[in-house]
Amino acid sequence: MASTFSLRAPLQRLFQTPASIRSILTPPSPFATTTPAPRLAAAPFSTSPAPSARNPQRGGKNRSKQPQTDPKIISMKKHLSLLSPRHIPPPLRMARNRHLRHWTVHRAWQLFRRGQREARDRELMRMHQGMYLACEELRQTEGPGTREEGYLYRVAMEKKGVYGHNGVPIEYARMQTETPAREAWNHGWKRTSAP
Amino acid sequence: MTASSRGGRAVSALLKGSPSICSQCARLPPLQQRLYSAATAAASDASPIQAPISGGDLQTPDLTTPPVMHYPQHAPSQYSIKSGLILTRPPLLTRTLHPFETAFFLYQKRLEERLSAPFRKGFYFRHDTPAELDWRIKVRERHGVAGRDIGRYNPRGRMGWNDEVLVGSPLGASEEAVKERILTDAEMRVSEDGEEIPKEDRIKVERPAPRRTESDEKNDVRKLDRALDRTLYLVVRKGEAGWQFPSGDVLTSENLHETAARILAESAGVNMNTWIVGRVPVAHVVTKPVFKQDNPAQIEKKGEKVFFLKGRIMAGQADLTDNKHGLTDFKWLTREELQDVLPRGYYSQARLMMAER
Numbered sequence: 001m002a003s004t005f006s007l008r009a010p011l012q013r014l015f016q017t018p019a020s021i022r023s024i025l026t027p028p029s030p031f032a033t034t035t036p037a038p039r040l041a042a043a044p045f046s047t048s049p050a051p052s053a054r055n056p057q058r059g060g061k062n063r064s065k066q067p068q069t070d071p072k073i074i075s076m077k078k079h080l081s082l083l084s085p086r087h088i089p090p091p092l093r094m095a096r097n098r099h100l101r102h103w104t105v106h107r108a109w110q111l112f113r114r115g116q117r118e119a120r121d122r123e124l125m126r127m128h129q130g131m132y133l134a135c136e137e138l139r140q141t142e143g144p145g146t147r148e149e150g151y152l153y154r155v156a157m158e159k160k161g162v163y164g165h166n167g168v169p170i171e172y173a174r175m176q177t178e179t180p181a182r183e184a185w186n187h188g189w190k191r192t193s194a195p
Numbered sequence: 196m197t198a199s200s201r202g203g204r205a206v207s208a209l210l211k212g213s214p215s216i217c218s219q220c221a222r223l224p225p226l227q228q229r230l231y232s233a234a235t236a237a238a239s240d241a242s243p244i245q246a247p248i249s250g251g252d253l254q255t256p257d258l259t260t261p262p263v264m265h266y267p268q269h270a271p272s273q274y275s276i277k278s279g280l281i282l283t284r285p286p287l288l289t290r291t292l293h294p295f296e297t298a299f300f301l302y303q304k305r306l307e308e309r310l311s312a313p314f315r316k317g318f319y320f321r322h323d324t325p326a327e328l329d330w331r332i333k334v335r336e337r338h339g340v341a342g343r344d345i346g347r348y349n350p351r352g353r354m355g356w357n358d359e360v361l362v363g364s365p366l367g368a369s370e371e372a373v374k375e376r377i378l379t380d381a382e383m384r385v386s387e388d389g390e391e392i393p394k395e396d397r398i399k400v401e402r403p404a405p406r407r408t409e410s411d412e413k414n415d416v417r418k419l420d421r422a423l424d425r426t427l428y429l430v431v432r433k434g435e436a437g438w439q440f441p442s443g444d445v446l447t448s449e450n451l452h453e454t455a456a457r458i459l460a461e462s463a464g465v466n467m468n469t470w471i472v473g474r475v476p477v478a479h480v481v482t483k484p485v486f487k488q489d490n491p492a493q494i495e496k497k498g499e500k501v502f503f504l505k506g507r508i509m510a511g512q513a514d515l516t517d518n519k520h521g522l523t524d525f526k527w528l529t530r531e532e533l534q535d536v537l538p539r540g541y542y543s544q545a546r547l548m549m550a551e552r
Contacts, residue, residue: 075317075318076318078317079315079317079318080318082312082313082315083312087312088310088311088312089309089310089311089312089350089351091310092306092309092310098356101359105299105302108295108299109299112293112295112296112299119551120551123550123551126547127477127547127548127550129547130477130478130544130547130548131475131476131477131478131548133479133547134475134476134477134478134479134502134503135475135476137479137481137500137502138451138476138479138502141274141276141500142272143272143274143276143445143447144276144445144446144447144449145447145448146447147447152276152445152450152451152502155450155451155474156450156451156452156474156475156476157474157475158474162473162474168470169468169470169509171468171509171510172470172507172509174287174509176286176287176288176289177287177288177289178288178289178403178406179288179403179404179405179406180287180288180404180405180406180408180420180423181404182404184287184404184408184420184423185287185418185419185420185510186510186511187418187419187420187511187512188511188512189466189467189468189510189511189512190466190511191465191466191467191468191511
């Protein structure tokens with residue numbers, strides 16, 4: 001007890017005196033009736049419902065000593081305690097050769113990804129080039145009939161009805177899957193109304 | 196454009212008074228005539244951009260006779276314009292993984308196993324229930340490993356360091372083994388009473404359809420459920436002209452996308468749920484006009500410009516009965532198969548719009 005007091009004394013000097021000790025130390029004020037305590041009681045600081053609110057009589061310590069009765073929570077606590085840093089394995093430590101192999105695998109993966117990315121870029125450039133050349137040819141084309149040069153190009157560049165509602169049919173939103181549907185393709189589809 | 200320059204053009208047209216060419220052509224100096232436009236661009240046909248088509252026999256730019264022609268603006272056209280549709284069936288399946296990817300994923304899974312908290316059976320299964328007994332049987336068969344996809348590896352054992360799979364091991368070879376494992380594990384091995392069910396009495400889970408279909412096995416090129424992880428392209432056979440994408444002349448009142456839609460309906464029937472992607476042509480094939488031997492100014496045979504739009508098919512099948520274009524046959528082919536069927540120059544132009552897969 002004496003050791004705790006000897007620790008606490010310099011702290012009290014450094015920081016403000018706790019309210020509980022202060023109330024003991026200072027004599028009761030003659031103006032005590034004007035303290036705002038009743039107003040505080042009328043508007044509680046906590047808005048949580050009563051059962052889950054902390055019981056001021058028992059305090060935190062008593063509450064934690066209450067035995068947990070719900071077996072589900074007991075089980076969850078037991079198993080989730082494994083996720084504490086004490087039980088999680090440490091970061092990987094690798095010896096020299098193992099680490100060099102890991103580095104090689106990592107570099108190979110980066111190289112592989114890069115190859116894929118560049119192939120994709122090349123593919124997109126090729127497609128764009130195809131569209132560009134076709135559009136360029138279209139721009140230099142007269143017709144049809146007596147239309148002037150570039151008429152078809154101008155119409156092709158119009159975006160009327162391309163975007164917006166019903167711009168893309170909903171059937172087109174089908175995702176690729178790992179295995180096909182039971183009937184892989186609907187060959188018997190019939191148009192219900194004339195196009 | 197400012198008003199003054201508009202006026203200048205009008206005045207110069209009046210002063211020149213030449214009826215054969217338009218006012219804008221007359222105004223410009225003849226040498227640097229519209230460098231950015233038709234004649235110059237036609238002259239640069241053999242530029243490196245068009246390298247892939249140089250081997251073609253259909254529309255190869257003839258290097259010996261550069262097609263710089265100073266024809267007046269409103270000369271009769273030497274080309275007939277056609278519009279076509281490259282109708283594609285998008286891939287329905289995801290791609291198969293590269294062997295390196297499969298191996299790398301296994302490597303990563305084992306490293307992950309070394310880094311993560313152990314599997315807690317008690318968290319997922321209540322003690323002494325059929326589910327727990329079932330799990331116990333399956334884990335025993337996997338030598339105590341919770342995961343189905345990492346093989347026999349225990350990161351916390353004495354051999355925890357040995358997480359690498361050796362070369363030639365069947366473990367990382369294919370995804371099929373993992374899929375198979377998941378399917379067999381999905382069967383319940385323990386009855387409601389906690390007794391083990393003999394193998395013949397277990398209820399089988401429904402297996403997913405195979406990635407290779409019946410049409411794949413038969414190589415039925417008219418079916419659309421073939422080569423499900425590839426794009427298929429519709430080609431039609433037109434008499435002696437051979438295989439080509441459906442295409443036809445653009446009528447005077449039409450635009451490219453209208454023609455493409457009309458041609459598709461006329462040639463392959465309406466019973467296809469299709470969508471024409473945008474209005475911009477994705478590829479084109481040009482056939483040069485043939486001039487008369489004695490008089491190069493006169494055309495013996497008109498040239499042809501075919502512009503292709505891209506279409507997607509979502510359902511249905513092509514049907515050539517009563518088509519108006521003399522088509523005799525159709526096929527749904529992948530990119531490699533198209534190469535064998537289409538003329539070389541035609542293919543190399545269409546190749547520009549084709550995706551890798």
